[in-house]
Amino acid sequence: MPAERLMPSQEAADLISLTRSIAEKELREKAAGAERSHRFEREVFRTLGRAGLLGLPYPEEYDGGGQPYEVYLQVVEEIASAWAAVGVGTSVHVLSCFGLFGYGTPEQKARWLPDMVGGELLGAYCLSESHAGSDPAAMRTRAVRDGDEYVITGAKAWTTHGGEADFYTVMARTSDDGGRGISCFLVPADAPGLKADHPEDKMGLNSSTTATMLFDGVRVSVERRLGEEGQGLPIALAGLDSGRLGIAAAATGVAQAALDVALSYAKERVAFGRPIVEHQGLAFVLADMAAAVETARAAYLHAARLRDAGKPFSRQASIAKLVATDNAMKVTTDAVQVLGGAGYTTDFPVERFMREVKVMQIFEGTNQIQRLVISRDLAR
Incomplete structure (x- = not known):
């Protein structure tokens, strides 16, 4: 019994039809097997990306879909109804692009955002730590300025797509000024010193890899800081x-x-x-x-x-x-x-x-x- 939807435009209605078609042909039948085998299906996200479904709420000038959140969220619902882990993964990817879109400079957005929202790259979001889940201001992962770079050291827990993503939006401490001492960085997955710990064994969403990301002196250029120092929280x-x-x-x-x-x-x-x-x-x-x-x-x-x-x-x-x-x-x-x-x-x-x-x-x-x-x- 498909959900009854009143969409704001014909384009939005067509997006729902496209999503339902992909869900039936590419997602629903694969979900149970991938969950049983704890298998992360990277190609599924490429399929969604090529269909334009991974960047729906971002502007077309950055290769996004230019859709209102009202439409994007109903697409997420349709995806999750076929495969929960992929629906959650779509939401996490869109969240991972938020810092750059909302707080990046025009030059940063022009350089990185099209690849991120265009669908070929997959994002992850690094905020929580093992001792600082609901209290992010207590985080200990630190980014120390060294000339034109920051050196990030610490660990980020419960990272969806940990070890599978192409980029990580990372919150790290740049001063000891509590919640005002946290900054935001866009870290590429191939940065030396960045690796994923062993994936968590979970109750569910087993086809979605969740891992602690380890930062061992990871160097990122100053131009990969999003917003000002202290603006991360x-x-x-x-x-x-x-x-x-x-x-x-x-x-x-x-x-x-x-x-x-x-x-x-x-x-x-x-x-x-x-x-x-x-x-x-x-x-x-x-x-x-x-x-x-x-x-x-x-x-x-x-x-x-x-x-x-x-x-x-x-x-x-x-x-x-x-x-x-x-x-x-x-x-x-x-x-x-x-x-x-x-x-x-x-x-x-x-x-x-x-x-x-x-x-x-x-x-x-x-x-x-x-x-x-x-x-x-x-x-x-």
Whole structure:
């Protein structure tokens, strides 16, 4: 049951049709096997890039798609409904381009951004550290100025695409002035001294490599600093507002996929002489699942439309991320219940969906942090 969408233009509607076609032909059938084998499928991202889907919210002058966030996020949802790890990866890539687009000089953007948003290169985002997840101001990775270069030393944990990406947007400390002492750097993957630690063994999203990135005296030129010294934390926090919407859309996509599987099963499975969808107890579960999916979609689209209009949207982004990921956890758990014992087996994808959305309540700021952001905004 494809999501019903009211797109703002014919071009946007065509993008959704293109995305659904790619999802069916290139993503859905590969997802389960890649998850089982913990295999990162780099070529899938090249396919998305060549279709113009990895740079949708960035301007056409930089080889982006020139689409509003309202459209881009619905593309992410469609991708994630077929393959959660790729949907998340698309969101992470777009986030990795944010610092350069938002804070780079015209010369920096002209030099690097077209290759980044054009689709051939894949990005990663290095903010968290093992001791500084929800408190990025406590980071210890340091960048020391040495003439026309910075020397970066430290470790960045939980890096999506760690060891697979072509470039890394890195936050590192340039002074001891707390949150005002952090700067942002664009680091190429082939920089000497940069390597990935062993990938994490995870509950889900196993086809998405997550690793700690180790910086052992990595030298980057001053021209690869984005923004001013000390501007890194504002860059990171601004990017996370948009990144949270990407995760909200991805979670909604997985929830939609879980609903589709559960509904199809409930129409075919017969108990007590009729399809189980006709039993009120189960029908009401499905109704609640549908309401949760559509509520999540409405939440992220509202935040996206505020962003597209140039209005503040930080609180709404946190609300969308909170609602969409909590709803997705409930919907996928209910999908397992609808399928009964079959839902607990790997014969159906709903057990995988449940494992995949759990981390969406955690990354891009835990849902407890989202409540903190929302409550502080309300108190202003």
